[in-house]
Amino acid sequence: MAHLEDHSLRSQDLVFTLYGDYLLNREAPVRVGSLITLLGHLGMSPMAVRTTLSRMTHKGWLAVDRRGTRSYYGLTRRGRRLLEEGRQRIYHPPRDEPWDGSWHLVAYSIPERRRHLRDSLRVKLLSLGCGAVTNGLWISPHDVRAEVEQIAQTLRIERHVEIFRGEHLGFSSVAQLVDQCWDLPQLNRRYDAFITRWTANRERCRECGIPHARGRALPPCATPADCFVRRFLLVHEYRGFALEDPYLPRQLLPDGWKGNEAARLFAEYHALLTEPAERYVDSVCAAGDQIETAEPSAAAAAM
16 A cells, blocks of 8 residues: 555545545534544654644634534535535546537736735646637637636626637647647546555455455455545545646547556445445544543543
């Protein structure tokens, strides 16, 4: 299994992945002690966890619920919306959708004095899978009107942005246009490396001793906590593709494209790890909940 440091993970990213993949559907906030336990498996110290949670609360991603000396953290509406949008792109991307050959164009001209808004717009267009033809003109084979309208309204730059739909008539070929707007060869190399690395891990996990609902238990090689860490790292790496892959129609992709193979591997391995991993997370969160409902003397002994 690749070591955590190999993925250059940042503390806030770790918390986002934990909430997005494991805690998004949990109604109650999670006790900080449970978060410390879970994130500790990923190399975060208790102090780092508390500091990161505090910073994310200040930024409006998390909300803290203080109950006496204990703290519980849940997603704000803003944080939940961000993670729900991310989950949709990870698990239900616009892959292999039919394409009629037309392009959606986003043109903008934002004054230099508001360049921070221009930079924010570019980041958001990238997250939608748009590609830059020039500094102020981006394209996508997908209908991104609703998303761009929402972004423009949020940034309050509606009068600086225009959206068009049209046909590419020249002078470059479609393949040259795609090469200009997206670095698909580099992305494909990353997909290939992902497949190589995680195929080996999946085969090892297929022979683990963690009991699944199907009742099979092979020679032991892992614990439920190991399943949690493996699935966490799998999702954390794969969600990077969801942020960078434009999910172009099949006819625009280069020969030997690895994206669909990587998606199948991700789905199969995620499903293999899901039951023991989620059972472990539920047990850690339940332990924190039990401390809250225990008698004062028992709670003190458990902390």
